[in-house]
Amino acid sequence: MYVDVHAHLIHPSFAGEEDAVAARAAAAGLDFVIVNGLEPRSNRAVLELCDRHPHLLPALGVYPVDAVASKIDRAAWTHPFDPPAPFDVDAEIDYIDSVADRLVAVGECGLDQYWVTDQAEEQERVLRRLCEVAMRHDLPVILHTRKAERRTLEIVRELGVDKADFHCFGGKLALAREVAEAGYYLSIPPVVVRAEAFQRYALHLPLERLLTETDSPYMGPVRDARNEPANVPLGVAAMAEARGIGADAMAEAIRDNFRRLFGR
Ligand SMILES: [Zn+2]
Numbered sequence: 001m002y003v004d005v006h007a008h009l010i011h012p013s014f015a016g017e018e019d020a021v022a023a024r025a026a027a028a029g030l031d032f033v034i035v036n037g038l039e040p041r042s043n044r045a046v047l048e049l050c051d052r053h054p055h056l057l058p059a060l061g062v063y064p065v066d067a068v069a070s071k072i073d074r075a076a077w078t079h080p081f082d083p084p085a086p087f088d089v090d091a092e093i094d095y096i097d098s099v100a101d102r103l104v105a106v107g108e109c110g111l112d113q114y115w116v117t118d119q120a121e122e123q124e125r126v127l128r129r130l131c132e133v134a135m136r137h138d139l140p141v142i143l144h145t146r147k148a149e150r151r152t153l154e155i156v157r158e159l160g161v162d163k164a165d166f167h168c169f170g171g172k173l174a175l176a177r178e179v180a181e182a183g184y185y186l187s188i189p190p191v192v193v194r195a196e197a198f199q200r201y202a203l204h205l206p207l208e209r210l211l212t213e214t215d216s217p218y219m220g221p222v223r224d225a226r227n228e229p230a231n232v233p234l235g236v237a238a239m240a241e242a243r244g245i246g247a248d249a250m251a252e253a254i255r256d257n258f259r260r261l262f263g264r
Contacts, residue, residue: 004212006214010046011216022229032057036067038061040087043061091125111148124230168213205214207250207253211257221234236254
């Protein structure tokens with residue numbers, strides 16, 4: 001009865017263990033895990049993995065940092081990981097469009113002004129194109145909004161996107177309320193067991209707008225430990241406790257929301 005709307009099972013930390021992780025998710029009671037792609041290589045691997053497991057559902061996208069890979073000033077890059085490799089972003093959006101009938105959502109996509117701060121315009125262009133693909137195929141978008149939460153909300157509203165999940169939202173509670181009032185969903189990761197900001201969302205946002213995710217391998221219940229979809233029940237329990245309702249009632253509400261947004 002649990003769901004994970006955002007997991008990166010195509011990630012080096014899961015290499016060779018993807019099938020075992022999928023099996024543990026099912027054993028933990030997850031009905032569905034939406035596996036999100038980021039760029040050409042992971043997008044294709046997501047489709048292949050989901051073909052093998054009926055409870056894994058594919059969402060393909062272009063991550064906002066990858067979206068500007070060809071424009072990053074590599075000499076000035078100071079983050080503790082390599083900048084992403086450049087690729088033909090528009091060709092990748094066309095590819096996503098061409099396989100849209102196999103997807104449950106378009107994403108991960110969105111804006112990021114945390115890792116890259118000087119490419120907002122190009123990120124917005126890519127986001128708009130991906131939203132258009134999603135709308136043409138009547139699919140939801142799964143949005144990354146880091147340090148650009150309000151701008152992302154403005155863009156999807158302006159485009160008339162009617163189905164969206166804001167994943168790992170980092171904006172203020174008032175802005176999260178605006179997201180919910182616009183009819184969009186917010187998905188909460190298992191880090192909620194130790195992160196007060198997510199506990200506040202679980203308490204104050206309308207129950208019918210909440211979803212669960214893991215952002216695996218990130219955002220787990222234990223600091224620095226690899227996260228995986230089987231941890232969703234821990235997150236649901238923490239959300240239920242924050243809200244003062246039973247864990248089963250919380251899980252059922254989230255499951256209903258998933259059905260409404262993704263049709264499964
Ligand atoms: Zn992600």
